[in-house]
Amino acid sequence: AIVLTDAGATRAAVEEAVREIGSRAGPDDMFVFFYSGHGAQVPRSGPQPSDPDAMDETLEFYDTRITDDEFSALLSEIAPGVTLVALDACFSGGFSKDVVSVPGRMGLFSSEEDVVSSVAAKFRAGGYLAHFIADGVGRQLADLNGDRTTSALELSQYLHNRYREDVESSSGGDYVRTGGPQLGYQHLVVDRGSIASSEVLFRR
Numbered sequence: 001a002i003v004l005t006d007a008g009a010t011r012a013a014v015e016e017a018v019r020e021i022g023s024r025a026g027p028d029d030m031f032v033f034f035y036s037g038h039g040a041q042v043p044r045s046g047p048q049p050s051d052p053d054a055m056d057e058t059l060e061f062y063d064t065r066i067t068d069d070e071f072s073a074l075l076s077e078i079a080p081g082v083t084l085v086a087l088d089a090c091f092s093g094g095f096s097k098d099v100v101s102v103p104g105r106m107g108l109f110s111s112e113e114d115v116v117s118s119v120a121a122k123f124r125a126g127g128y129l130a131h132f133i134a135d136g137v138g139r140q141l142a143d144l145n146g147d148r149t150t151s152a153l154e155l156s157q158y159l160h161n162r163y164r165e166d167v168e169s170s171s172g173g174d175y176v177r178t179g180g181p182q183l184g185y186q187h188l189v190v191d192r193g194s195i196a197s198s199e200v201l202f203r204r
Contacts, residue, residue, distance in 0.1 A: 009037070011061045015074055022078025030201065031080040035059055036130040039089030039117070042067070050097040057094030057113055059087065068098040075099065082106065082195060088127035090116040093189035100193040106152060106201075108133070108159065109189040118186055122166075129188065132162040137202055148204050153197035156190045163188045 002017040018033065025031045038060040047054045051068075058065040066074070075083055085099055086108040094113030099105060110117040110129040117127055125131035136142035142150045142158035167186055 007062050009061050010063045011066055014061060014066075018074055019077060022075075022080065025078060025080030027079075027081045029080045030082040030084060031078060032084045032086070033075075034086045034088075034130075034133070036088040036126045037061075039087070039091045040065065041091050041094070041113075050101070051094070053113075055094070055113075057091045059089060068095045071095065072098045072101060075105070076102070080104070082199070082201070084108070084201065086129060086133055088117060088129035092117065096189055096191040100191040103194040105193050106195040107189070107191045107193070108155075109191075111186045112189060115186060118167075128163065128167055128186070129159070132159050132166075135162070140204055142202075143204075149200045150202040151197065152192050152195050152199045152201055155201060156192065156197075159188055159190065 002021060004013055004017060022031055040058045040060055041055045042058055042065075044051065044054050044056045056067040056069065058067050059071065075085075081104060083105045084107075085095070085105065087095055088110040090111065091113050092109040093111055093115070096107050096109055096113075100107045108129065110127055117129075119126065120128045120131050123131045125134075136155060136158045137150065140148075140150070142155045144154045144158060163186075
């Protein structure tokens with residue numbers, strides 16, 4: 001694993017880490033990319049079939065950003081059996097259309113593409129998805145049937161349940177504002193792409 005934080009999380013360092021780990025990943029391996037930080041939207045020159053709103057979503061690194069299209073191209077340089085992308089950032093759901101666009105990729109995104117992601121103050125965590133993945137994978141709470149493995153469906157179901165129980169039940173301070181005048185909840189976006197629901201992602 002490579003962990004990049006604060007000033008160390010430059011775009012060049014992130015790209016180098018993806019290529020370094022990715023170069024060692026073969027058809028029987030899973031590559032995991034996890035990001036917790038700021039996300040944004042920037043206008044693109046015109047709409048494309050996967051982005052009819054004419055906006056690109058971005059991950060904001062220490063020195064600059066990377067767009068959803070650029071990130072997808074970066075992942076195309078590596079060839080593991082499975083790529084799991086987990087993004088805990090505002091507007092991260094917009095990455096689903098561009099990143100989960102080829103076989104073997106699965107994405108977990110902390111909010112829809114036009115919604116911000118709240119800081120998980122109740123857990124003293126940067127974001128809800130970060131905290132829930134730590135519980136689900138790190139503490140094996142997503143092993144719902146107790147067989148010491150976590151499938152794609154189990155992880156998806158666990159995260160959906162935690163969002164419903166912990167995000168939607170939070171106080172008014174944890175509401176997020178969508179693009180309009182209405183207040184709404186931050187919703188998890190899961191895109192399993194071609195990954196079968198029964199495919200085992202983690203073993204212990």
